[in-house]
Amino acid sequence: MRYLNEMSMRRAVGFLWAGAGSAALVILGLAILAWPEPLAGGGTGVPAGVLWIALAALGAALAALWLACDRFILARRHDHRNLPARPEFHGGRDLGRPSHADELDGRTLAELRYVVFDTETTGLRPSDGDEIISIAAVRCNRGEVDEPGAFSRLVNPGRPIPRASIRFHGITDDMVAGESPIGEVLPTFHAYAGDSVLVAHNADFDMTFLRMKEAELGVEFANAVLDTMMLSLFVDPVSQNHSLDAIAERLGVEVEGRHTALGDSIATARVFCKLLPRLEARGISTLGQALDASARVVRQRGLDLKY
Numbered sequence: 001m002r003y004l005n006e007m008s009m010r011r012a013v014g015f016l017w018a019g020a021g022s023a024a025l026v027i028l029g030l031a032i033l034a035w036p037e038p039l040a041g042g043g044t045g046v047p048a049g050v051l052w053i054a055l056a057a058l059g060a061a062l063a064a065l066w067l068a069c070d071r072f073i074l075a076r077r078h079d080h081r082n083l084p085a086r087p088e089f090h091g092g093r094d095l096g097r098p099s100h101a102d103e104l105d106g107r108t109l110a111e112l113r114y115v116v117f118d119t120e121t122t123g124l125r126p127s128d129g130d131e132i133i134s135i136a137a138v139r140c141n142r143g144e145v146d147e148p149g150a151f152s153r154l155v156n157p158g159r160p161i162p163r164a165s166i167r168f169h170g171i172t173d174d175m176v177a178g179e180s181p182i183g184e185v186l187p188t189f190h191a192y193a194g195d196s197v198l199v200a201h202n203a204d205f206d207m208t209f210l211r212m213k214e215a216e217l218g219v220e221f222a223n224a225v226l227d228t229m230m231l232s233l234f235v236d237p238v239s240q241n242h243s244l245d246a247i248a249e250r251l252g253v254e255v256e257g258r259h260t261a262l263g264d265s266i267a268t269a270r271v272f273c274k275l276l277p278r279l280e281a282r283g284i285s286t287l288g289q290a291l292d293a294s295a296r297v298v299r300q301r302g303l304d305l306k307y
Contacts, residue, residue, distance in 0.1 A: 104197075104224055105288025109276055112287060114140040114226075115192065116199040116269035117151075118261045119206045120169040122161050126209050131157035132182055133171050135189055136261035138269050139196070143276065145269045151192045152262045154179045168259050183217055186210070190219045197287065201244045201268045203227035224287060228271050230294040233301065235278045247271050 104112075117137035123130035136152040138145055154171065156179045166172055179185075200206045203225050214220050232242045239250065248255050248267055251274040257263020284290050 105286060105291070107287050108285055109279065109287060109290060110142060110285075113196045114199050114269075114272070115194075115196040115223075116140055116145075116265055116272055117189075117193070117206065118200060118264040118268060119209055120171060120259070120261045121165070121209060122157050122159065123165055124205075126212055129159070130209075131155070131159060132186075132209050133157050133161060133176055134169065134261040135185065136265045137189065137192060138265050140199070140269050140273060143273045145266065145273065147266060150262060150265070151189060153185050153188070155185050156181050169261075170259070182213060186213055186217055187219055190221065193221070193223060195223065198223045198225045199228065199268065199272050200225070201228045201264070201271070203229075224291065226272075226290060227294060228268055228275065230297045230301070231272075231275050231279065231290070233297045234284070234293045235275060235282055244268060244271065251275070 115137050116139075117135065119132050120134035121130050121132050132155050134152075134154050136150060138147055138150045140146070154176050156176045158181060161171060161173055161176070198207070198221070204227070207221070207225055210221050228244075228247065229242050232239075232247045236242075236250070239246070244264065244267060245255060245258070247253075248271055251271055253267060253270045253274060255263070255267040258267070279285070279290060279293075284293050
C-alpha cells in the first residue's frame with residue numbers, strides 16, 4: 001500500500017513507540033544495575049537513586065509525547081469525518097446494466113464476485129479536466145472482504161492538485177510527482193476488476209471518470225455496476241441521509257481512513273455486505289432485481305432532486 005490511513009498510522013506509531021521506548025528504558029535500567037560502581041554512588045559517582053528518578057522521568061516524558069502524537073492523529077481523523085460528503089452525482093448515463101446483462105440477471109447476489117472501489121480526484125468536474133489522483137479497490141465474495149488483497153495506487157494527474165481538494169484527501173503534488181499517469185494505472189485496475197460486478201458509493205461519479213478514459217486508453221468497463229447509495233435508498237427510504245458515513249453508522253460499520261480511496265473502498269465494501277441480507281428481505285435476491293431496483297431509485301431520485 002502506498003500510504004497508511006489515519007488509524008493504520010495510529011497503530012503503527014503506537015507499536016513503534018511502545019517498542020522503542022520500552023527497549024530504551026530496559027537497556028538503561030540494565031545499565032544502572034550492571035555497573036553499580038561508580039553509578040551506584042561509590043566514590044564520586046552519581047547515586048543510583050538519582051539515576052532511577054531520571055529513568056522514571058524519561059519514561060513519563062516518552063508517554064506524554066506519545067499521547068500528544070496520538071491526539072494529533074485522532075484529531076486529523078475526526079477532522080476528515082467532519083468534512084462534507086461528496087455531492088450526489090448523476091452523469092446521465094445508464095450506469096449499471098452492461099450489454100451482456102441477460103447472462104447475469106438471473107445470478108444471485110450471494111454467488112457473484114464484486115470489486116468495490118473508490119477514487120480521489122483533483123475536483124468534482126470530470127468534463128472540465130479534473131483527473132483521478134488515487135484509485136483503490138477490494139474484492140468481495142460471499143460476504144467476505146479481502147482487505148489483504150486490496151488494490152491501491154496513487155496517480156500522477158499531470159496537473160496541479162487544487163488546495164481545496166487537498167483539504168479532503170490530503171494528497172499533495174509532491175506525493176504524486178513520482179507516480180504513474182492514469183494511462184498506466186487504469187489498465188492495471190481494469191485487469192484487477194476483471195468481469196466482477198463493480199460496486200461504489202455515489203458510483204456515477206467514479207464511473208464517469210473511468211469511462212471518460214475508455215476510448216483514449218483502449219479499455220472498456222462493461223461490468224455491471226451497483227451503487228450503495230441507491231441500494232441504501234431502496235432498503236431504507238425513510239432515512240434522509242445516505243452519505244457513506246450515515247449508512248455506515250446505521251449499519252454498525254466502522255469507517256477508517258475516511259476520504260482516502262482505500263479507506264472508503266473498505267468502508268463501502270463492509271456497508272455493501274451488510275446491505276445484501278436487507279435487500280434479500282425486500283425481495284431482491286438476483287443481480288437483475290438489484291439493477292432494476294437501483295434504476296427505479298435513480299429515476300425517482302432524479303425527480304426528487306429536480307423538484
